[in-house]
Every structure is written in C-alpha cells, then in structure tokens.
C-alpha cells in the first residue's frame with residue numbers, strides 16, 4: 001500500500017505527539033489520572049442542568065450571567081471577568097493574543113502538560129525553567145529567563161503535577177522583577193484545595209488590581225466537579241482580557257455549563273465540605289506515603305506526586321495491575337489524584353509493595 005499524499009502540516013505541529021486521553025477506567029478501577037472530583041454532582045447542579053435549555057438556540061456569547069455572578073463574588077466589574085470552555089482555552093487565548101513568531105513564553109518544568117503546546121501553536125518559542133529540587137517553581141530563575149522577547153510567563157500554583165504552591169511573598173518579589181509589559185498568567189486551577197496560609201491567592205490578595213499585567217485563572221473542573229461541562233474563568237484587566245475574547249472561538253461556553261457553574265457558586269457551602277474531605281484524604285495519603293519512605297512533595301492540590309524517577313514505568317505498571325489508573329511521566333514520576341476514600345488504601349498498599 002502506498003501512503004496517500006496528505007496536506008502539508010506545519011513541521012513544529014507534526015513533530016508533536018497528538019493529544020491522547022488516558023485509559024478509561026474499568027468497572028472496578030479507580031480513575032486517578034486526571035485530578036477529577038470523585039463526588040457525584042450536587043442535586044442542585046443536576047437540577048440546573050434540567051431546566052429547559054433551548055438547545056436549538058446559541059448560548060449567550062458573553063456568558064453575561066456567570067460573569068456578573070463572578071464579578072459580585074470577587075468585587076470586580078463583569079468586564080474584568082472572562083469565561084471560556086475550560087481554563088485551558090483561556091491559556092490558549094491569552095498566549096495567541098500576546099505571543100507570535102520570535103516571541104518567548106516562559107514557564108516552569110515539569111508543570112502542566114498543556115503548557116508546551118501553547119507557544120508552539122502561536123508560532124512562538126517556549127522557554128522551560130526547571131523546578132527546584134523540592135519540585136517547586138524557581139521564580140528567581142524564571143525572572144532571570146525573561147528577555148526582550150518574552151511576552152508571557154506562566155506560574156502554576158499549586159503546581160501540576162508536583163503539588164507545591166508559590167508563596168505570597170515569592171510571587172510579590174517575582175512580579176516586582178518582571179517588566180510591566182509582560183503578561184503573567186497565574187494558573188490557580190487547584191486554588192480551592194490550598195490550606196497553606198502563606199500561599200499566594202491571586203484573587204483574595206487582588207494582585208491583578210495592583211498589577212494589570214497579572215491575569216488569574218480558575219476553573220470549575222476540579223474542586224467544583226464540572227470537568228465534563230468545560231467551564232473556566234479569568235480575572236484581570238478588562239483590556240488584557242479583551243485579547244482573550246478576541247482570539248477565543250465564539251460561543252464555546254454552552255448554556256448548560258454556564259447554568260451549572262452558577263448553581264455551583266450558589267452551593268458554595270456544600271462544595272466546601274467536599275473539598276475538606278478531599279483535603280483530609282490528601283493528608284492521609286501524603287502521610288502514609290512518607291511513612292513508607294517515599295519523598296512526596298507537600299501537595300496543596302487534589303493530587304500527589306511520587307518521584308519514582310527511573311522506576312516510573314515499573315511503578316505505574318504495578319498501579320495499573322491493581323486497577324488504579326494513575327498518570328505516569330516516564331523517567332520522572334507519577335501523579336496520583338486524591339479520589340474515592342477506598343482508593344487511598346489501595347494506593348498505599350501498592351506503594352508499600354514497591355519499596
């Protein structure tokens with residue numbers, strides 16, 4: 001069989017492995033590979049989804065109701081809020097709106113798997129700054145990596161997949177060093193799980209007000225349990241967010257997603273309870289792993305990092321054999337989401353057998 005001639009693909013795109021979703025969990029397996037919320041949706045959220053949505057009509061392109069609600073929550077004008085189909089979409093929108101050929105996008109590594117493709121798709125160049133030996137952002141080195149060509153710096157706190165946060169003081173010192181015309185994206189996808197008192201909180205501290213080059217990203221996918229509906233948001237200077245509104249694909253946020261997000265904000269107290277259960281499980285999981293001798297960084301998110309290094313594939317295979325779907329990063333380590341109560345014991349049992 002001869003290969004058909006295919007349309008020419010940009011070489012930097014063709015060189016990337018296409019996104020393939022992790023394995024789907026079998027009936028007895030725990031899916032701990034995507035940092036999802038293990039709880040069933042709240043009844044009030046399901047009810048909101050059932051209220052008749054005119055699905056023959058387009059949604060409200062500006063998600064005005066959700067933006068107004070978030071604006072109230074954080075004490076900002078609706079224009080200082082941008083909503084999209086997941087905060088990954090907003091990352092793409094902001095990078096497309098600020099960086100192009102010849103420009104640089106600085107981010108920590110290892111960090112969120114979606115980051116490397118952001119500069120690439122925009123035609124820009126990614127600059128990876130290694131984490132410290134404690135699996136934390138090295139903000140001094142990241143500030144040092146900023147050049148005349150830098151358009152964006154991404155800071156992920158808590159860092160996916162390793163877990164540690166950036167502190168308020170560290171972030172303040174970092175922002176002071178980065179030129180004001182360079183966009184800083186503070187990706188706080190796991191903010192609701194943070195319990196460390198010194199952690200940066202971009203919204204609580206209103207960093208975006210003092211520094212118009214800082215945009216804070218949050219999502220309904222993790223703590224709020226709406227990963228399947230796709231909705232996330234950004235808070236920042238309205239003119240910076242306009243760049244994301246311009247580059248974004250219009251009408252991506254469905255009415256169902258918008259409604260479920262509003263219902264979730266209305267159910268804040270119930271969701272907080274669930275979050276504290278996950279935080280308790282996280283504490284138990286980290287404590288158990290450390291007691292076994294694993295060097296687990298202090299995760300402030302809903303996942304933990306096992307720095308298995310060269311043994312990563314072997315360790316991942318052992319979890320897999322025990323029907324635990326985890327997320328291995330070959331040669332580096334394994335990210336395990338904090339899931340159902342029974343999954344914690346199973347993870348600890350497998351981890352113990354490996355030492």
Ligand SMILES: *Cc1c(COP(=O)(O)O)cnc(C)c1O
Nearest residue numbers: 086087088112160189219221232
């Ligand atoms: C999960 C995650 C996101 C958001 O995902 P969406 O589902 O697109 O909102 C953003 N950043 C990081 C670091 C994440 O882990």
